Amino acid sequence: MHLLSAFELRKRFENGELKAREIAEHFLARIDKHSKNLGSFLHVLDERALKKADELDLRKSKGEKLGLLAGIPIAIKDNMHIKGEITTCGSKFLTNYRAPFDASVCKFLEDQDAILIGKTNLDEFAMGSSNENSAFFPAKNPWNTECVPGGSSGGSAAAVSARLAPLATGSDTGGSIRQPASFCGIVGYKPTYGRVSRYGLVAFGSSLDQIGPFATCVEDIALIMEAIARPCAHDSTSISHPPESFLENLPTDLKGKRIGVPWKFLEEMDAKALEAFKANIEQLKALGAEIVDVDLSILKYSIAIYYILATAEASTNLARFDGIRYGVRSPNAKALEDIYDFSRDEGFGKEVKKRILLGTHVLSSGYKDAYYKKAQKVRTLIIERYNSIFKECDLISMPVSPFAAFKFGAITDPIQMYLQDIFTVSANLAGLPAISVPAGFDHNKMPVGLQFLAPQMKDKTVIDAAHAFEKSAKIPTMPEAFA
Amino acid sequence: MSEFNQENLNSLKKLARIKIPADEESEILSHMEKIVGYVNLLSEVDTDNVQIATHVSQNLNVLREDNIGELLPKETFLANAPDQIGGMIRTPPVLKEPE
Numbered sequence: 377m378h379l380l381s382a383f384e385l386r387k388r389f390e391n392g393e394l395k396a397r398e399i400a401e402h403f404l405a406r407i408d409k410h411s412k413n414l415g416s417f418l419h420v421l422d423e424r425a426l427k428k429a430d431e432l433d434l435r436k437s438k439g440e441k442l443g444l445l446a447g448i449p450i451a452i453k454d455n456m457h458i459k460g461e462i463t464t465c466g467s468k469f470l471t472n473y474r475a476p477f478d479a480s481v482c483k484f485l486e487d488q489d490a491i492l493i494g495k496t497n498l499d500e501f502a503m504g505s506s507n508e509n510s511a512f513f514p515a516k517n518p519w520n521t522e523c524v525p526g527g528s529s530g531g532s533a534a535a536v537s538a539r540l541a542p543l544a545t546g547s548d549t550g551g552s553i554r555q556p557a558s559f560c561g562i563v564g565y566k567p568t569y570g571r572v573s574r575y576g577l578v579a580f581g582s583s584l585d586q587i588g589p590f591a592t593c594v595e596d597i598a599l600i601m602e603a604i605a606r607p608c609a610h611d612s613t614s615i616s617h618p619p620e621s622f623l624e625n626l627p628t629d630l631k632g633k634r635i636g637v638p639w640k641f642l643e644e645m646d647a648k649a650l651e652a653f654k655a656n657i658e659q660l661k662a663l664g665a666e667i668v669d670v671d672l673s674i675l676k677y678s679i680a681i682y683y684i685l686a687t688a689e690a691s692t693n694l695a696r697f698d699g700i701r702y703g704v705r706s707p708n709a710k711a712l713e714d715i716y717d718f719s720r721d722e723g724f725g726k727e728v729k730k731r732i733l734l735g736t737h738v739l740s741s742g743y744k745d746a747y748y749k750k751a752q753k754v755r756t757l758i759i760e761r762y763n764s765i766f767k768e769c770d771l772i773s774m775p776v777s778p779f780a781a782f783k784f785g786a787i788t789d790p791i792q793m794y795l796q797d798i799f800t801v802s803a804n805l806a807g808l809p810a811i812s813v814p815a816g817f818d819h820n821k822m823p824v825g826l827q828f829l830a831p832q833m834k835d836k837t838v839i840d841a842a843h844a845f846e847k848s849a850k851i852p853t854m855p856e857a858f859a
Numbered sequence: 860m861s862e863f864n865q866e867n868l869n870s871l872k873k874l875a876r877i878k879i880p881a882d883e884e885s886e887i888l889s890h891m892e893k894i895v896g897y898v899n900l901l902s903e904v905d906t907d908n909v910q911i912a913t914h915v916s917q918n919l920n921v922l923r924e925d926n927i928g929e930l931l932p933k934e935t936f937l938a939n940a941p942d943q944i945g946g947m948i949r950t951p952p953v954l955k956e957p958e
Contacts, residue, residue: 476935570916583915609923613916680898691875698876700950705941711955721878729877730887734894736875737867747898752911754904759912790890791897807915832917 377402378539379854382448382596385542389436389447396436396447400429400491403449407494407540410858415507415515416525416534418454418464420494425449428491443488444603450485451535451544454495455502456587457576458482465578466498466510466528469703469723479576480608481545481587488603493541497531500725501694502547502580504528505555505796508784509727517560518855519822523781526556529590533560536590538858543600544590549581550682551776551800553588554812558776558825561814561853563842564590565597568832569807570615573608579693581686582613584804592853594813594843598622605835615833622836626843631664633841635828636769638672645778648819653775656815656826656849660773663844670765670772675802677754679794682801684738684751691735697723730790759806766831771841773828774799776812780822799827809835813842814851823851863895 377399380388388394404422411417432447452458455465457475464470478486486492499509507515507530515531517523518538525534529546533556536544546553548566557564565588572587579585589600601622608614637657642650661667699705699719706718724732738747765772777796787793803810808829815826826845830837868888872879879887933946942949 473939476931476939609928612921614921615916616921677901677904680900683894684898684901699941701936701948702939703941709951712950712953715950716876717878720876721880724877726883726887729879729883730890732875732877733868733871733887734891736871737863737891737895738898740871740874746902749911750901750904750906751898752913753906753909754901755912756909757904757906759915789893791893794894794897805912805915832915 378406379859380542381593382445382542382591383599385448386446390442394447396429396432396491397426399447400425400449400493403493403541410538410540413516413521414518414534414538415497415513416531416538416540417451417494418466418497418512418531419462421458421461421492424461425491425493428486432489443490445485445488445490445600448490448543449493449541450490451494451496451532451541452482452492453498453529453532453544453546455498455547455578456482456545458492458495461495463495463578465502466500466512467723467725467728468511469697469719472704473702477576480573480610481604482576484604484606490603496529496535496544499528499530500728501578501690502528502549502552503690503727503731505551505793506787507531509725511725514784517781518858519561519781522783523822524559524784526559526781528552530556532590533557533562533564536560536592537562537853537855539592539854542592543596545587546590547577547585547587548804549584549686550804551797553590554800554810554825554827555777555796557590557812558823559781561823561851561855562590562592563594563597563814563846564588564812565601565839566803566810567601567605567835568615568809570613571605571617571809571835573611573614575608575610581689582693583689584686586804594839594846595623595626597811598626598839598843601835601839617833620836622839627840628844628847629664630660630841630844633665633771634668634769635660635665636668636670636765636772638675638772638774639669641672641675642774645775649775649778649824652816652818652824653826657773659848660845663848668769670769672761672765674758674761675798678758678802678805679798681751681754681758681805682797683734683794684747685755687731687735688739688748689735691732691739694728694732699723755805758802762806762808770837771828771830773826776800776825776827780818780820780824803829807832809838811838811842813846814853815849816851863892
């Protein structure tokens with residue numbers, strides 16, 4: 377049953393071949409069997425999932441109309457609130473935090489009759505590219521458990537890759553959906569900024585954060601997007617665009633599409649990885665796309681911009697974690713001021729502290745113009761460059777990550793770790809929709825993804841292109857050990 | 860743009876209200892030196908006459924009626940408070956006890 381796509385599961389539930397209870401029990405059993413080894417889940421919502429499944433079976437037996445995602449188990453990254461459940465954000469600071477309200481995305485999913493099955497592991501406060509920054513334990517890569525699953529949404533990617541859930545949510549601030557999707561050999565989608573409500577997502581970099589889905593195929597991405605891409609009154613950056621049919625007319629070719637490829641910017645890539653990417657581009661040509669050479673050399677500044685803006689926004693967003701109103705308060709605090717200092721020291725991990733300090737630095741008096749404002753100006757130049765390219769191209773294609781998944785502990789230099797995101801952060805800086813779709817394997821037999829980007833609100837264009845590529849590439853997405 | 864040093868770190872710890880244990884401090888300092896060194900890369904970009912990107916979204920000033928919406932019940936909110944008394948959050952005293 378776990379080999380079925382979400383789309384197929386729903387169909388079998390609808391036509392009576394499968395009961396929602398059977399589906400929920402099957403995936404809960406898989407989580408029970410594999411999650412300890414994979415570290416993909418922080419909490420399993422068994423009671424909630426079974427209750428929802430029973431309710432669905434009952435409503436179906438009465439002939440009631442059921443939602444778009446009826447009977448599909450979905451894993452939720454543990455930085456999104458489900459009312460009444462714990463949201464840890466992968467941090468010791470929030471081990472006791474019980475969400476008093478639903479994130480809009482979780483509400484939309486439950487309104488469409490999805491079965492929320494568990495909360496997935498992540499780098500603390502979504503800060504990381506390897507899941508090694510989770511305060512609890514790292515999630516592992518189902519293709520090789522000695523390797524990282526990517527980050528920060530590594531738990532969600534590992535869970536979907538190992539078929540512990542057919543769908544999962546992630547959040548992407550600089551590549552945190554697309555890079556783990558690429559590392560784990562599945563599809564990961566970052567919608568246009570504002571397309572999916574951020575209400576109830578614990579904020580990291582508010583001008584960059586975007587919630588999106590993980591799935592084993594593009595059709596499932598289209599399916600879940602129909603449920604979650606909708607306006608939300610609780611998020612002032614939510615785009616007031618009515619729900620769109622992403623499933624309609626998913627194409628199998630790219631005829632008439634002009635796809636930009638930033639060849640010069642890719643020159644410094646590892647030669648083997650570049651060869652593999654070139655083969656992917658040949659395939660796009662074979663599907664009817666016209667490939668255009670575009671200049672994105674400005675992206676060499678994207679990591680520097682990102683680590684100024686994302687940390688600046690994080691330092692203000694994380695100021696709310698003061699140990700006063702919620703979270704874990706240091707038992708050693710004897711006076712009010714101690715609460716802040718001790719709780720933040722004891723509650724935050726090293727990477728989070730580092731980013732808060734860095735964000736405070738780039739915003740502090742005497743440095744703000746040189747760092748924060750400068751980065752915002754270069755961000756404008758990147759946005760303008762993309763706008764100008766999209767006057768001539770429908771899409772841009774590039775790799776997701778310079779390398780496939782690496783071993784735990786292999787990268788200790790902060791800059792090397794941050795450079796993992798070199799091909800992904802610019803979509804966040806410009807608010808663009810971008811997808812990672814399985815494109816092959818490297819010499820260690822680890823998965824590699826291909827990325828498509830399009831102008832804001834052209835989410836359907838991105839999903840369509842990924843679908844056409846996926847149907848012709850036919851890359852296996854199932855790690856043998858979990859079949 | 861400039862280099863990053865111990866003095867910067869000491870001041871940031873106060874501004875960000877974060878204590879750092881001694882065994883973490885040298886690694887954090889060395890990483891921050893590297894990162895600040897790296898982001899200095901931006902100084903080579905000519906940004907004269909470039910506006911700052913204050914937002915990426917195309918929809919601006921989304922307004923709504925100023926109505927009272929859902930409110931979080933006090934009990935629900937306080938359920939997450941580390942310490943409470945009489946429907947209010949309790950903290951240790953603002954002033955330290957004289958030693």
